[in-house]
Amino acid sequence: YPSAAYAEYENRCKGPYQAALPVPPPEQPTLFAVPGNHDWYDGLTAFLRLFVRSRDRNFGGWGTGQSRSxxxxxxxxxxxxxxxxxxxxxxxxxxxxxxxxxxxxxxxxxxxxxxxxxxxxxxxxxxxxxxxxxxxxxxxxxxxxxxxxxxxxxxxxxxxxxxxxxxxxxxxxxxxxxxxxxxxxxxxxxxxxxxxxxxxxxxxxxxxxxxxxxxxxxxxxxxYSWGIFARLPLRNPGFTTLLGTLHTLLMLAMAGATANWTDATGQRLFSVPLVAMALVTVAAAVLFAQPPNASGKRHVRHWILGVSHGVAHVALAAAGTWAWLALPFYDWPWPLPAAAAVVLYGPVIGLVSSQLVAAYLLVAGSFGVNVNELFAGQGIxxxxxxxxxxxxxxxxxxxxxxxxxxxxxxxxxxxxxxxxxxxxxxxxxxxxxxxxxxxxxx
Known part of the structure; x- marks a missing residue:
């Protein structure tokens, strides 16, 4: 999409039309346009400049003929x-x-x-x-x-x-x-x-x-929907990196709480930072599953799928914590464990958690939830x-x-x-x- 900016409209909207028809033919075709949701991002400023207020009335090789949106x-x-x-x-x-x-x-x-x-x-x-x-x-x-x-x-x-x-x-x-x-x-x-x-x-x-x-x-x-497993991490490396960072932080919180529990009373297992991070993880998954203006029985499936998705990420973090504590890195002097987690654990858990998101999108899509994200994440x-x-x-x-x-x-x-x-x-x-x-x- 073009964002509501002059340069983006020139490059991504007007530019392709001009490349297809650089000079108008003797009988110049006329172009009419209806603004979409992206055109409203800037209150129709760019849209009106191109299709309505243009003095030369020219859009590539097409003429523009409307005076309103x-x-x-x-x-x-x-x-x-x-x-x-x-x-x-x-x-x-x-x-x-x-x-x-x-x-x-x-x-x-x-x-x-x-x-x-x-x-x-x-x-x-x-x-x-x-x-x-x-x-x-x-x-x-x-x-x-x-x-x-x-x-x-x-x-x-x-x-x-x-x-x-x-x-x-x-x-x-x-x-x-x-x-x-x-x-x-x-x-x-x-x-x-x-x-x-x-x-x-x-x-x-x-x-x-x-x-x-x-x-x-x-x-x-x-x-096409099954391609989400391969395309999600390949086309969205920034998203995969974000997931890896969040899961690494969640693992370190769980590992720290587990160590405190092993050495002391057991009450520190659910420390405030860990509980907060787990709740934020579940809440983010629920919000991701909710459509605009979600309410009533019509959207119960969104709540169920959102909570399940969030709990799955917390469970993945717990499994990752268990696997990490089985390795010798955790016994190294601080901050070496954190550095090892960022370098070694982060990239691996980023890929694994991206596959978890892909599986969620595939399952949720079968229930009509996050269908847009299932395909937007692939960029087909x-x-x-x-x-x-x-x-x-x-x-x-x-x-x-x-x-x-x-x-x-x-x-x-x-x-x-x-x-x-x-x-x-x-x-x-x-x-x-x-x-x-x-x-x-x-």
Whole structure:
């Protein structure tokens, strides 16, 4: 991701577009953007500078055509594309509602609507019933009174492709350009949108939607999850070092308490520092397992898994202490034992504890807990996806979900030096394919 900083947006967002299309062709394509959660880190300052306030109205070879963080574009054959900004899951503000009220004056029963939203709240509402409230309010109060039909909801945010189908519309997540792959094997097979237990004072009638397609498929996504054991320490050496440091400190506290117990009364076994460190370890594991706004019976599994994870780390520290005390280093004059622990024990326990975290993530992921961390910790770059949409003269909308199983690892300067040619090309040609057969809407 780009952080909300000018340099990061230039290098990681605008830069790749410019490398792909350095000079605009005679018919310059227009780019519209909906801000996501990372765009809100700086209050949309960088987003507005690039897409809204830019004087040259140029983003690489694309032109920018919006004047706000939301937009409405009239497409051929009665189709409309509405980009909605729900302020990172917060609400639709009054200026935005007033803008779309004006747009709604141009809509009628023959209008067909595509809504581009920052996040697939129809999926997130399965765990957070209020997540879909803003989009539902928008459809219910702005679109429905015009008689227009919302035929398609599009979003990114979750880094995969998934399509839910219902009697009235399609719900598509296509965030396959994200920094790492997000799993598909834990997606709900059926959704009710909006959920019946929403806290909204008013809501549309709940309708069922079935999971019709996903990319990568569930079997491949499940295989990816097992890669956490190898990828977690390799891709996250700093995290492994942190675990090794914490476990070394916990072992030294246990070793010191055990020595006091061996030499004296036994009451020093649970010394204050040791108890504090053990409690902090368990508490950190519980907090790691908790989703935002966790409460109620819905999140009991998070508590159980979090406590179990913390206790497992304390047990690992106890086992490590027992093994360390069996070695001769502990009898050396102080501070040699501590130095030996840092040099010898730390790296080993760091790797072992990283495998414990990997095992926890794999088990927790099977219960739908820390699923994001299970894949974020691996940083899987493959299985990219994006959409192409085509509107035929007769008004048929065809959706082409395109997947790239393996991304380019090596790049070379493009020999084609024409102005619109990309600066770089992959050394091994990409092999895009359809993630599922084309989907048609009328």
């Amino acid at each position: 939301y937009f409405a574009v009239e497409l051929p054959a009665g189709w409309w594309l509405l980009g909605v900004d729900d302020q990172s899951g917060s609400y639709l503000d009054d200026p935005q509602l007033a803008y779309f009220d004006e747009v709604a004056r141009q809509l009628g029963p023959e209008s067909k609507i595509i809504i581009a939203a920052p996040a697939p709240t129809w999926v997130k509402a399965a765990d957070h019933p209020t997540a879909y409230d803003s989009i539902d309010y928008f459809i219910r109060t702005i679109i429905d009174p015009t008689g227009a039909k919302v035929r398609l909801l599009l979003s990114g945010d979750l880094h995969h492709y998934a399509r839910y189908t219902g009697t009235d519309r399609q719900l598509i997540t296509c965030g396959g350009g994200g920094a790492y792959l997000y799993p598909t094997h834990k997606l709900p097979e059926r959704l009710e949108v909006p959920p019946r237990d929403t806290l909204a004072r008013k809501a549309s009638r709940a309708r069922p939607y079935d999971l019709a397609a996903r990319y990568p498929d569930a079997a491949r996504s499940r295989r 770059e493959d299985a990219k996806s994006f959409l192409r949409l085509r509107i035929d003269p007769d008004g048929t909308l065809t959706i082409y979900p395109i997947g790239v199983d393996r991304v380019a690892r090596d790049w070379q300067v493009n020999r084609d030096q024409s102005p619109t040619a990309s600066w770089l090309t992959p050394k091994t040609p990409l092999t895009p394919r359809l993630a599922e057969p084309p989907v048609t809407l009328h």
